[in-house]
Amino acid sequence: WASKERDLMDRVVEVTLNGLLTACFLALPAIGLSIVFRVARFANVAHGDLLTIGAYAAYFANVVIGMPVVPSTLVGVALGVAIGGGASYVVFHKLRIRSSFQLLLASIGLSIILRHVVQLFWGPGFLHFALLPERPYTWGVIRVTTVQLVTMLVVATTVAMTHWFLAMTPWGRLMRAVGDSPELAAVSGIDLSRVHRWMWVLVSAMASLAGILYGLNVVLKPTMGWELIISIFAAAILGGIGSPYGALGGAAAIALAQEWSTLLLPSVYKETVGFLAMIGALLVRQGGLWKHT
Numbered sequence: 001w002a003s004k005e006r007d008l009m010d011r012v013v014e015v016t017l018n019g020l021l022t023a024c025f026l027a028l029p030a031i032g033l034s035i036v037f038r039v040a041r042f043a044n045v046a047h048g049d050l051l052t053i054g055a056y057a058a059y060f061a062n063v064v065i066g067m068p069v070v071p072s073t074l075v076g077v078a079l080g081v082a083i084g085g086g087a088s089y090v091v092f093h094k095l096r097i098r099s100s101f102q103l104l105l106a107s108i109g110l111s112i113i114l115r116h117v118v119q120l121f122w123g124p125g126f127l128h129f130a131l132l133p134e135r136p137y138t139w140g141v142i143r144v145t146t147v148q149l150v151t152m153l154v155v156a157t158t159v160a161m162t163h164w165f166l167a168m169t170p171w172g173r174l175m176r177a178v179g180d181s182p183e184l185a186a187v188s189g190i191d192l193s194r195v196h197r198w199m200w201v202l203v204s205a206m207a208s209l210a211g212i213l214y215g216l217n218v219v220l221k222p223t224m225g226w227e228l229i230i231s232i233f234a235a236a237i238l239g240g241i242g243s244p245y246g247a248l249g250g251a252a253a254i255a256l257a258q259e260w261s262t263l264l265l266p267s268v269y270k271e272t273v274g275f276l277a278m279i280g281a282l283l284v285r286q287g288g289l290w291k292h293t
Contacts, residue, residue: 054208080208
């Protein structure tokens with residue numbers, strides 16, 4: 001009995017660490033999705049494919065050109081902003097679409113285009129970054145790799161920097177003002193076009209970074225962003241859609257609920273459990289677990 005209890009505790013620690021790592025993959029795109037919803041007023045289905053664009057751009061720099069991982073990450077984020085952010089700005093702002101339903105349909109179309117462009121150039125198979133083999137660090141039952149530790153540190157730093165940008169910088173305050181009332185912001189002389197342009201730079205950079213971290217820890221494939229988008233939406237909704245900071249807590253709640261469920265259920269039901277957790281929480285707090293900030 002003692003052996004079974006110890007095995008169970010080891011398993012709980014393992015799935016909890018997996019949940020925290022999954023939360024890192026969901027947090028940055030969930031925050032970006034919330035920013036888009038608050039500033040541009042629509043649900044961007046193509047947001048998941050911004051992860052894919054950034055990840056494959058970094059893969060090109062790392063494997064094809066032969067650059068080290070850190071410079072490749074910077075190149076991936078830059079190209080992700082240029083390609084994904086540029087396409088998003090053109091489709092969602094320059095086309096002057098005003099209906100939320102039309103914006104939703106446009107985002108679905110953009111998602112399909114980005115995903116198939118990646119598949120056209122790189123094929124449908126799995127790819128991996130050029131990483132050196134490493135031994136995991138071990139503390140009792142806890143086993144983590146350097147890549148996992150760096151992932152958690154990078155995500156925590158990026159979340160803190162995003163908070164500082166939104167709360168302390170002039171452009172961050174402008175985004176929050178437009179999110180609160182675009183009509184009042186326009187009357188006050190705020191250039192909405194420039195605000196939207198900087199918004200797409202910010203959210204595309206965060207999504208590209210999340211995609212690169214996912215590829216470093218898991219695998220690269222053209223559908224990676226599409227497969228994560230459901231959980232990303234769940235995290236953003238649970239945190240309070242339109243609340244960038246709440247999305248971080250929503251990502252942690254969804255990821256941990258999904259991973260803990262594997263203690264009792266097959267892993268194929270993880271997304272279902274995540275949605276059930278979201279629905280249960282929203283029944284208690286209809287506006288999400290966190291208020292807008």
